[in-house]
Amino acid sequence: MRWYHILLLAVLQIAGLLVFCLGFFPSKVVLKGFGEFDNGNYDPQFNKIVFMVVDALRSDFIFSEDSSMLYVQSLLREGSALGFTAYSNPPTVTLPRLKGITTGSTPNFLDAVLNVVEEDSSSTLANQDSWITQLKKADKRIHMYGDDTWIKLFPSVFDEVDGTGSFFVSDFTEVDNNVTRHLDHELSEQSWDCLILHYLGLDHIGHKGGPKSIFMSPKQREMDSIVEKIHSKLDDDTLMVLLGDHGMNDIGNHGGSSAGETSAGLVFISNKLRKLNSNAKVPLPKNEDFKFLTKVQQIDLVPTISNLLRLPIPRNNLGIMIKEFLPLWSADQQLNLMKENLKNYENLKGEVTNLEDINMIYDFLINSQSGLTQSATNYLTDKMLCGIVMLIFSSLFVLLYLYNTVQLYSIWFYSLNILYGITMFGSSFVEEEYQIWWWFATFFIVFLCYGRPSNLLYILFLIRLVRGWNNTGQKYIGDTIFQYLQEHPFINWLLVFLTISVYGFSLNNGAFSLFSPLLSFLISFLLSITCFTFKLLFSLANGDEIPKELVGLAAFTMESLGVDNAQDSLIDLARMFYYMVLAVLVLRLGLKFKSYDYWFFTDLHNLLSFVLIFQTSLQNIPLFLVFLGIKHQVGLVSGNSMGLKKSNRISFVSLFCLILQHLSFFSLGQSNSLATVDLSNAYNGISGYNILAVGVLTFISNFSTPIFWSFGSLSILFENKEKLAPIKYEVLKTRWLVSTSFYTIGTTFTLIACYALRYHLFIWTVFSPKLLYTLAWNLLMNGLVEILCLLLTILH
Amino acid sequence: MPTRTTPKKTVSFSDNEPPVKEQQHIDLEENIKIPFSLKTIPFHYILIVYSILKQDITTGNVLNNLINNLFALIFMQLVYTFLFVTNIIEITKKKHQKRVKLSIGKDYSLIISSILISLVFVLPIYLLVVLFGAPFTTYFQENLILSTHLSFLSYPIIVSYFKTGEKSIYYKYLAFIAIGAWFGAIAIPLDWDRDWQNWPLPIVISSYIGSFIGYSIVGLL
Structure with missing residues (x-):
């Protein structure tokens, strides 16, 4: 085995992995520019909006019998409010969901990653169309209180702002009081056209104690009283929207695609809505799939708000105007308004339909919506397969080399690697990989x-x-x-x-x-x-x-x-x-x-x-x-x-490390899971935000123990009873073969698992993060750290 | 022509060490034989596993279930021990083969003291179980009952040990029990949330299966 074989294998392995990732995480095409009116021949229903996001407000927290939000339920019964169960597209994490709620587009998985990297600027929506930017273009004043994700998404859009960090999960009350304390003067002065409130406490309670936590009911009552406070101060021309950006699962976490996580509550509140005569019969009995009242897509909120406030629909919107609101307008205005939505779709699909009938427009929109939302998460299967084939080749070569080095003992290595690989197909094994090791x-x-x-x-x-x-x-x-x-x-x-x-x-x-x-x-x-x-x-x-x-x-x-x-x-x-x-x-x-x-x-x-x-x-x-x-x-x-050949001994020590x-x-x-990435030590000695330094420190603090053992095996091997220094390259080669055989075979199985299970329920929560971790282990541990080990050994 | 004595081939396991001399051991070893016999296949293990799974295995009731079945195990092991021990063939110095005898009348003290020894072994086995990953601060009683099951699974081996003296073949039986217990741990991460996944059932069941295989096939090895 020559050195260039090793180099070639390493390159093949990394390249295969990267090619696969390109196919697995396709970057989304976003239309540039801003939406404009087609004709705009319809009247606004409201001129102001209060947008109240309660993080992780699941549908049953509002509508079910267990809910403590009695005031909202009374509004729903008397018709001053319209409630929906809103399907929020996974990944159900705040940042991608806020993107969905404001732009009307479906997010990609990378947004979930960027949710972790707090000070990343690529996730900003400054140059993307949304109803927030449309409001801003219409010279409206926007005030924002709550989760600072909004500030990250819309830098310098808000006229008045007070953000709260969302990563200190143990705080239930302070995060919300920080928002509520602004309410009194904001409601009495009303110097805004759009007031955005984002409450985090409920989500934090979920993360800590789950949906059945003893803090849940008091928190719902608190949110209910805030709704009451706001509603009592608003006139009929102000729309209030209460919604959860996502739901939560049975243990209070979110990010995936289970029914609980994707079913968020959505309520439109205004006395003007009484005209619609919708008297919802709430509270409703609890059900397993969290479906209460009418089910809509969460992104449908976007054209609905745009139309109610008479704003151009955002460019990349995939939502459809919620039909229940149409009777607010006269028949000809209804058609004009739906044409706005139609035009927005025609731009996205690049075809012209000239439909003139509201029902036909709805049929067209609903048919197109599922196609367009799916294309947003389309996998490039060619690239994925190509990556898998490259990995299979490199693992076959490594297996062959390993067999030549440790002969019959290689059966141990093969069985370990293959056993590990097989566990990659079970979502619970991936979640509990600790147990496997x-x-x-x-x-x-x-x-x-x-x-x-x-x-x-x-x-x-x-x-x-x-x-x-x-x-x-x-x-x-x-x-x-x-x-x-x-x-x-x-x-x-x-x-x-x-x-x-x-x-x-x-x-x-x-x-x-x-x-x-x-x-x-x-x-x-x-x-x-x-x-x-x-x-x-x-x-x-x-x-x-x-x-x-x-x-x-x-x-x-x-x-x-x-x-x-x-x-x-x-x-x-x-x-x-x-x-x-x-x-x-x-x-x-x-x-x-x-x-x-x-x-x-x-x-x-x-x-x-x-x-x-x-x-x-x-x-x-x-x-x-x-x-x-x-x-x-x-x-x-x-x-x-003793009793083991030298090469076998080296390979066993390497395997153990x-x-x-x-x-x-x-x-x-x-x-x-991305949730356990620890950033607390990533800023040691850094005053500003330096992406390279923070990256290196994050890597070291999250991979500190693997790095310890990677280098540790060198001193175990070379500074032991036996003098191995004269054959240091042999030692290094064996060590490298052992780890590479694991990485190639393990990665091959991971990729095949991701490919085979790409429509699995847990693909975004379990398998995609695992793929990212695999990428990190391959590039950083098997790549970077091994190269450093090689350099040190050369020096020796 | 006198046959030339060819030097015996030795297998070297090491490049620089002289081959380990193993000839000395041969006289001490292998003076017993445990032939494969249908009689000694421990079918009662299957019965007990079935009985464990048939009874209440919901959370909170696992402990009672395992205690009940422990008594069943001890009772059946007493009977099985007779089958197992009498199947062992001792090879005397004159190369005579004779079966080991075990009678209640003569060996009652051995049988009873082996029960006590099994009970004494529960503690070290408990420590080993914890070292191999069982929870330490919680599930104390469950771990203890698990260790007791493991200990009584090796009861026939303890009796045979005292009857015939230390023989390396007995370690194979213990290894099968241990490997069985180790294998059961693979079921722990699965999120199926079935009742049989309640701690320590996967380990108990798999060690029964492991020792079933062990007691059945070690005679063939």
Whole structure:
């Protein structure tokens, strides 16, 4: 096997994956420009609008017997309000849903990703047509209070604005009071033409306690009283719309496409609507599919609002004017108004129909709607298949090479990879991937430690700690060490102190001590103390409890840095830490050239561990102490497992590190869902928004443990009893083959699963995020980190 | 022509280590034989699994169910042990083969003390079960009953051990039970929310299946 074979395989693998993703996440074509009136020969029904979004307001929260929104129900009964169950297109996450509600188009999956990346500017709707921009073009004043996603979508559109962050999910009351406190003066002055309110509390309650939480009923009553307050102050020319941007499932989460998540409530409120004589018989009995009253598409809201306010319909709208409102206009105006909707569709489809009958127009619109919404999520199957074929080729080649290297033992690797691949077809296995890795790990540990019961028990104990650290699955959720440490900050800080000192001592014993013991001590001490102090001030700035023994240290640091509060010191401290790491790295590499070979990989690994600890949340830091024990034990076992050929031994250590990479990834609290991406450490040492730096730090903090084991296998292999340095390229090749065989085969199966299940109910909630994670593992872990390992080995 | 003695071929498992000498062990090993016999296929395991699944396995009732079936298991294991132990063939030094005898009259103390030993083993098995991933802070009683089932699944092995002395073949039976228990864990992540997925049923059932296979086929291996 030549080096260019390896290069070719790696390129084939990455290219196949990217080609597949291009087909799987097709970017949507958006028409530029703004909608204009066709003739506009109809009267506005309202000239003002109050748009009240209650996040995750599911249909049954308004209409069912369990609802506490009694005032809204009374309005529905007397005909002053018109209620609908609105189907919200998945992904049912706030950002894509707000796009749908304002532009009338169906979102793509990438919007759900961008929902996480908060400071991304590509998701803005500034240049896309929506009824908000149409209002703005008509010189209306728009006031906005609530979720700051709106501000991100419509920068500098609102005349008065107060945003609330939506990522602190534990707050039920403050987020809503922040909106309500503006109501009194807004309602008395009424200096707006459009008032947008976005309440987040209900969604937060759902995330924390589910739809049956004890906080749910009081929150619904609160929302009900706000509706009452607003409605009592409005005149007949003001329309009020109450809606949920999406629903929630039975455990209170959302993002997918279950009936609960896609069924949002939608209510139009105004006394003028009494003309329509619709007296809904609410409350209605609960039903399984959350369908109450008439079911409409949520995007139908867009042309309805446009028509009621007499605005041009937004360019990319796919909604259809809700028929129930038509009797508000006279017959000829109805036709004119529907022609607006028709023209908007004709533009999108690029065909002219010249229909003159309202019913025929409706038939045409309804027929076209399903086609157009589907084309928005069309898969490019050619590209997907092409990507799969490329991956299959590269996995076959890797399998062949692996067989040549470890012969009969390769059966273990094949079965592990294929077993893992098969689990990719089960949505619950993807969600609970943690369990799969644990399952592999226990088996493999017994296999690796065969005949060494004391090592076996010790590794099992340590790795059981790792497993018990966090729980990302939905099954058998028990107590975790993470929780315990959260509740016992003193023990947590003690363990953090211990962890950092152990790594400090380890670094102190490396090659630096051979060069100069004093320098070695200084380096280790300074790194440890900076890291520890940063963590201390970080939690102080976040308002967490810190043990009183450490208050002195925090105060001293702030005093010597000359700052008043902990927040200001963070950037300086973090930068100091990173400069120090950089300096030590340069020094170590420099020593290398003076042929200080002793503990080369271990030194670098310790240094790296400092960075990883720095980027890890406080409760997860002691994990690294456990890892050190496991690393030591694996070294002992692999150094002594006689009876195995050298190449087999290397491949088993590599496989074990691969398993540990994945197991420890999930033990950080990560999962195959975008919801667990941790951004809390992504801004260490960064003052502005720097996409590259934030990206690197996000990667390090989310993949800290996989990175640990990736580099850790180098020091296990090379700095053990046996001298493997003379055959370092052989070692590296074996190591690479093991991990690549896993990545190619696993990825191939993932792609085939995504292709085969592309119309599956969970494709957006389970399989698409998994595909994104696969992409990250392939590009970053198997690509970037492996290249770094290769470079280090070349240096050695 | 005198036959030349060819050096015995040794399989090397390592590049630089001298081959491990295994000849010394041969005399100690293999002085018993457990032949395959239809008599020793533990059909009662299937019966108990069926009985567990037939009874109430809804959340909260799993524990009672498993306790009831534990008594059934212990009782049936006592009978089965006679079948299993008497199927073992001891090879005496003079290469005579004779079946091991087990009689209530003579071996009652062995049978009773093996029950006690099984009970004593529950604790270490519990620790192992936790180390292999069972919940530690919750489901304590469930884990304990799981360990007791596992312990009594190996009851015939304990009796045979004391009857014939330590033999490596017994580890194969234990391995089958352990692998069975390990396999059951694959059912944990499935979101089917069936009653048989209640902790620790998947593990109990799969270890019954594992030991059924073990007790049936180890004689053939």
